[in-house]
Amino acid sequence: MIPKTRIIVFDTERNDRALLGLALKSIRSDLEVLEASNPLEVVHHLSAGPIAALVAEPGASFAELSAICDDVRGRDPACQFWLFTGEEDQPTPRDCVGRGVDGRAVKTSAGYLSLPGRLFERLRVAAELLERLTLEAGAVMSSVFPLAACLVGRHGHLVAVNREFEQLLQRPRYDLLDQPLDLLVNEPGRQEDIRRRLHGVREKWELAAPLRTGPGRQQTVAFTARPVGDAAGLVGYWAVSLMDVTRLLGSGEEGDQRQREGELDRLLFAVSHDLQAPLNSLASNARFLVEHLAQGDSETTGAVQEVAALTTRMQQMLDGILELSTLRSSVREPEVVDLDDVLADAIANLRSDIDDAGATIERQPLPSLLVNRQQMLQVFQNLIANALKFRSTRVPRIRVSSQETADSLRLLVEDNGIGIDPREHTRIFGMFQRLHGEREYPGLGIGLALCQQIVRGHGGELFVESTPGRGSCFIIEFRGPGMRSVVSRGNRNGAPQR
Numbered sequence: 426m427i428p429k430t431r432i433i434v435f436d437t438e439r440n441d442r443a444l445l446g447l448a449l450k451s452i453r454s455d456l457e458v459l460e461a462s463n464p465l466e467v468v469h470h471l472s473a474g475p476i477a478a479l480v481a482e483p484g485a486s487f488a489e490l491s492a493i494c495d496d497v498r499g500r501d502p503a504c505q506f507w508l509f510t511g512e513e514d515q516p517t518p519r520d521c522v523g524r525g526v527d528g529r530a531v532k533t534s535a536g537y538l539s540l541p542g543r544l545f546e547r548l549r550v551a552a553e554l555l556e557r558l559t560l561e562a563g564a565v566m567s568s569v570f571p572l573a574a575c576l577v578g579r580h581g582h583l584v585a586v587n588r589e590f591e592q593l594l595q596r597p598r599y600d601l602l603d604q605p606l607d608l609l610v611n612e613p614g615r616q617e618d619i620r621r622r623l624h625g626v627r628e629k630w631e632l633a634a635p636l637r638t639g640p641g642r643q644q645t646v647a648f649t650a651r652p653v654g655d656a657a658g659l660v661g662y663w664a665v666s667l668m669d670v671t672r673l674l675g676s677g678e679e680g681d682q683r684q685r686e687g688e689l690d691r692l693l694f695a696v697s698h699d700l701q702a703p704l705n706s707l708a709s710n711a712r713f714l715v716e717h718l719a720q721g722d723s724e725t726t727g728a729v730q731e732v733a734a735l736t737t738r739m740q741q742m743l744d745g746i747l748e749l750s751t752l753r754s755s756v757r758e759p760e761v762v763d764l765d766d767v768l769a770d771a772i773a774n775l776r777s778d779i780d781d782a783g784a785t786i787e788r789q790p791l792p793s794l795l796v797n798r799q800q801m802l803q804v805f806q807n808l809i810a811n812a813l814k815f816r817s818t819r820v821p822r823i824r825v826s827s828q829e830t831a832d833s834l835r836l837l838v839e840d841n842g843i844g845i846d847p848r849e850h851t852r853i854f855g856m857f858q859r860l861h862g863e864r865e866y867p868g869l870g871i872g873l874a875l876c877q878q879i880v881r882g883h884g885g886e887l888f889v890e891s892t893p894g895r896g897s898c899f900i901i902e903f904r905g906p907g908m909r910s911v912v913s914r915g916n917r918n919g920a921p922q923r
Contacts, residue, residue, distance in 0.1 A: 502566035521597035579661035789826035
């Protein structure tokens, strides 16, 4: 016997319950409508079997009904929670944030006519997602992810979100579902970037972007997206998680700079202690499973191997964060350094990569500066390695030189590689920011962020000038106080060479 679809209609008004029940049955004659006028009756109906949805005029019981639905979704993620209220703004949209409200309608003639069709369509979509994307859809719908998470459909629209997603966006679920993911971002360039990635190559991607928020709020989040559903035939679906990095990046007000840096250092310290141990344990267990997994189905084997690979990548990312923390917290000990010698060491460290690429390094005389030698070595090495990685079909040519004027000193690393879109000139210096896929150009997007921190720690600035298809020029520039801080006073050997 096929079990009936059961829907609870909650309302203190008996006639309203009956009328909504008739409207629902007009769409599905096999539907079992269960009426309830208080939360205890809802719990009683739940004890008799699973329900597909709770449609409620909640009144004072809103929080209690939301908690009941949240518990039900732990067993049946497809369960829907809808509001059918006498007033459009009671409860208010703000009150609905984080309550898991999948939809709502007002008790008017139009509401009685439209709600059943909308509800059953949402149930159909949820059932399809759970059937064909069981792991991802179940985790998002039942809010088991600690981060804000969502599923994005073929056309770039949100098809499922968790409660943390609602709370991050400060918008109720019913206002988010079916919205384009890119329109949640408050920057046209990033919107275009998200659309391009969603409809481009099917591989994992990450980016940071400002959210579209209310007046007086500034919020930046890091997006991490991975393709899902190919094996099930749902090509075009994505699982996306969002993490608020606003405090990590700072508000931009100089008066709070010291406080923000202290908070960032504490955050990085917590990361090093709180994440390293469980991540090491996860990596160890993943390696054990890879080595000892019995001959099972290919999907299980592939999933375990992916866990191992992702764990390794997470460890590398954590190492990059901790390296940044070390740069920020360490005391810089400058000395008069001959940058020609530093460059020579960087080239020697990269010799095998240079030879493999058939690259030519052209060197112009560089100055001697008052800097931290090891950190400047890291900058040169990263910039040259980048030039080797992002080379074009032409024979790679890299030129390192310096320029001095009365009020500035520049160190330049130029290449004839693939170049960078002008719209991305700022973003490439963000932590974990990548413009290309992992398969095409491997890496984590850490090197340039570290280089920029080092240069800024010396009072300078690092930026890029580039034309796509023609190459890039990374420029380390010291001006005013920054220039005076790296030029050794009263020492001829420390003066910049012309």
